[in-house]
Amino acid sequence: MKNVNVSNATTQRMHPHKFTLWIAMGSLIMMFAGLTSAFIVKSNQVGWKPVSLPNVFWVSTIVIVLSSATIIAAQRAFKNRNLATYRLLMIVT
Known part of the structure; x- marks a missing residue:
């Protein structure tokens, strides 16, 4: 019988x-x-008209950035067991 090498390498x-x-x-x-x-x-x-962004785009961008900042601050407050700050920041978000 032949010897068979079986590798123990796991994928x-x-x-x-x-x-x-x-x-x-x-x-x-x-x-x-x-x-x-x-x-x-x-x-x-030829004939391409430049695209201008509406003002609501800038407003929504600012809202998204501020919401992201408050959710990160809320997460940090939760990790530090500061539940009052956490609740406030979650409401603001």
Whole structure:
């Protein structure tokens, strides 16, 4: 009978959720790259009208940034067991 070497090397598999996250991120990057290249090509054509952003865009951006800051501060307050500050920041968010 022949001697058979069996390797004890284990293969590590990626968790399905992590794999799905990587696929989703790759898809979003590809979509963003495609839209950016389409914008660049289209903006160099004759008859292109410049796009101006509405004021509501800037307002919503400021609201999102402030909300992100308050949620981070609330998380820190929760970790420090400061529940009164945590509740206040969650209400503000």
